Amino acid sequence: DIQMTQSPSTLSASIGDRVTITCRASEDISTWLAWYQQKAGKAPEVLIYKASTLERGVPSRFRGSGSGTEFTLTISSLQPDDFATYYCQQYNGYSRTFGPGTKVHIK
Amino acid sequence: EVQLVESGGGLVQPGGSLRLSCAASGFTFNNYEMNWVRQAPGKGLEWISCISNYGNTIYQSDSVKGRFTISRDNPKNSLYLQMHSLRVDDTAVYYCARSYSHYNSFFDFWGQGTLVTVSA
Numbered sequence: 001d002i003q004m005t006q007s008p009s010t011l012s013a014s015i016g017d018r019v020t021i022t023c024r025a026s027e028d029i030s031t032w033l034a035w036y037q038q039k040a041g042k043a044p045e046v047l048i049y050k051a052s053t054l055e056r057g058v059p060s061r062f063r064g065s066g067s068g069t070e071f072t073l074t075i076s077s078l079q080p081d082d083f084a085t086y087y088c089q090q091y092n093g094y095s096r097t098f099g100p101g102t103k104v105h106i107k
Numbered sequence: 108e109v110q111l112v113e114s115g116g117g118l119v120q121p122g123g124s125l126r127l128s129c130a131a132s133g134f135t136f137n138n139y140e141m142n143w144v145r146q147a148p149g150k151g152l153e154w155i156s157c158i159s160n161y162g163n164t165i166y167q168s169d170s171v172k173g174r175f176t177i178s179r180d181n182p183k184n185s186l187y188l189q190m191h192s193l194r195v196d197d198t199a200v201y202y203c204a205r206s207y208s209h210y211n212s213f214f215d216f217w218g219q220g221t222l223v224t225v226s227a
Contacts, residue, residue: 001169034213036152043202043217044152055215087152091213094166096142096154 002026002090004099012107019075021102023088028068032092035064035073038101039084047086048073078104109133109216111203116221123193123225129186129203129218137161137181140206142214143188145199153199156188157206171197193225 003026013019023033031051036044046055048064051071061076075082083106088099115127129141142157156167156177165177176189186203200222204214 032211038152043219044214045217046213046215049207049213089152089154089213091211093210094157096157098152098154101151 002029002092002095002097004088004090004097006086006088006099006102008102009100010103010105012105013078014107015078015080017078017107019078019082019104021073021086021088023066023071023073023099025069025071025090029090029092031067032090033064033066033071034089034091035062036087036089037082037084038087044087109205111205111216111218113201113203113218113221116201116223118224118226119193120227121193121195121225124189124191125193125223127188127190127201127203127221127223129188131184131186131203131205134205136179136184140209140212141177141179141186142204142206143175143177143186144202144204144214144217145197146202146220147196147199150199158186159209190223193223195225197223198225199223 005024007022033051035048038044047058052064063074085101085103087101110132112130143155155171158177174192178187200220202220203218205216206212207215
């Protein structure tokens with residue numbers, strides 16, 4: 001099974017900060033990677049798929065990059081609505097695994 | 108508007124069984140592969156099973172293989188998860204989620220989830 005790791009596990013940041021979250025896969029997954037945002041008590045929502053494609057309606061301050069085994073999610077200027085937990089997910093065929101998550105706190 | 112509404116969660120004793128349902132609307136259900144994803148309290152997301160649009164292909168994670176069965180009823184626009192031999196560590200919110208496409212697919216729509224608690 002493909003294992004996913006994320007760093008950091010938690011992150012404290014201020015409004016307007018640039019934030020970067022890293023996700024690593026245990027083997028090459030090409031660009032079969034999605035990023036989700038989950039707020040407390042809610043279902044996850046997809047932000048980015050195919051490593052760098054922004055889902056419709058997602059603000060352009062979110063950017064995904066990477067391929068192979070290393071990926072990043074960048075929020076260019078953190079907004080109040082962005083305090084949440086972020087998960088990466090690989091979807092290489094029918095192997096579907098989530099990373100452990102990164103919780104973004106208010107500093 | 109795409110809607111996925113789970114039901115059937117509740118409190119069950121270890122070793123017991125439960126059947127979850129997911130009612131889909133707002134899209135052509137039989138065009139889409141569907142999934143179950145769970146989240147234990149305070150923990151991360153775990154994909155557990157998917158079923159192809161006509162139900163002829165099923166994949167499951169090792170953690171539920173042999174205990175859980177995914178199925179669907181396309182005329183009723185419904186997805187199901189039959190769970191047997193439940194364990195305390197199956198306690199979680201269970202989400203149904205739609206696959207964006209077949210095979211290499213992320214999940215583009217999710218339900219609100221239904222809580223399953225396994226406890227004596």
